[in-house]
Amino acid sequence: MPEHDPRIPADVARASEPSTPRVRKALSDSVYEDIKARVMDHEIAPGARVGIEALARALDVSPTPVREALARLESDGLVVKRSLSGYRATELLTRQGVEELFEMRLLLEPRAAALAARNADESQLDAVEATLEAMQALPGPTGPYVSYRDFAALDQRFHDIVTEAAHRPLLADAVERLHAHLHIFRLSGVQDAGDPTVDEHERVVRAILRRRAERAEAAMAEHLTRSLERQLGRFDEQ
Template sequence: MTKPLPVARLHRPTLGDDVYETLRSAVLEHILEPGDRVNIDALARELEVSPTPVREALARLESEGLVRKRPRAGYTVSPLLTVAEFNDMFDMRLLLECAAARWAAERATAAQCEELTTEATRTVEGGDDRVWHAAFTALDARLHDLVAHLSASPLLRESINRLHSHLHLHRRHFPYDQTAVANDEHRLLAAAIQARDPDRAEAAMRLHLTRARARHLVAFET
């Protein structure tokens, strides 16, 4: 491993979750880069834990599609999607997340709508690039997950979250000068859901995802 992991002090009562969050962050921030082989024993030594919580964390990451396991070869970080795979993922997002937005407008409680509106107004302040990037990624993921939760369909939410894992691998290439535009789109979406307008909510999500696809596709041109 060429770069040290950004490890906070691990707490024994939550050791498994701490190891998982540390490795997940390392994958999403490309400290463990797409295609890298993952050495369980080396990670265990660096994190000062036994191999068991590392294996458990990697199994969770495999279920999310962030790492892959091959017989006798161990784990590797999942590669970035090709352009075709990326477009296929966004086609699926359009199907699933537009439905989630429509159902959220129909099913969310008043308190849930207030929570979504509050979440949509959050912004990320400047700072260290890695920290700022991680904060924006978490904010965006949280909002999309909240819309999926408000759809009141656990299966739909699970399907959406699996797609987002692949998107997160590409977020290092996101044009962050356009975050203000993304935040405006989030606010329009939240307002439509709070207004209990399914057609408007679906249209707001469709517009947001269509524009998000275009913003991300620029990375394939470099």
């Protein structure tokens, strides 16, 4: 096999060789996670232009997986594409934005928890319990995005599973479209020591497993209310 020309990006060189969808997907996912981390950690500053060619050079890939990653990040609400100016990182939530986000969540998610207690099938009950256990096994998130990525993903997954278990597709879609956890973690980065999020999740899970709809609704509302208070407290500290 001829020696690789270092002037050619690695993924371009690989494109001339036999490849599999699995290899291409691994590259695409890797580029997506790398750019996502840069946005979450503000290495790409809020509101800043996201240069495709510059990112491709920095990651030693062709522009194609970068464009694919940015399209995924646009659907996540982390970048926005504007005509003539390309992609830019979205701005951080303001205090009012946080309040409005939680206002929507408080309208949707307690109702979803109540419906989940009534309608969840056995596999969904197993899934919500397993997600809670996985969160309990992780240390509290600290440091850059890569260190709390798994916790944030499980946090999001927990709320998604609850809304899916409600068996109301429009409700689940509305909650998913908020991208709440990405925006909140990007804003505040990490949790305080002793953050009670997992304990609050546990109360929701117990109520759902026992098919206690009113208790599940109240536990979710309590969790979201306290989470909002914690977020607003960070604004006060600043």
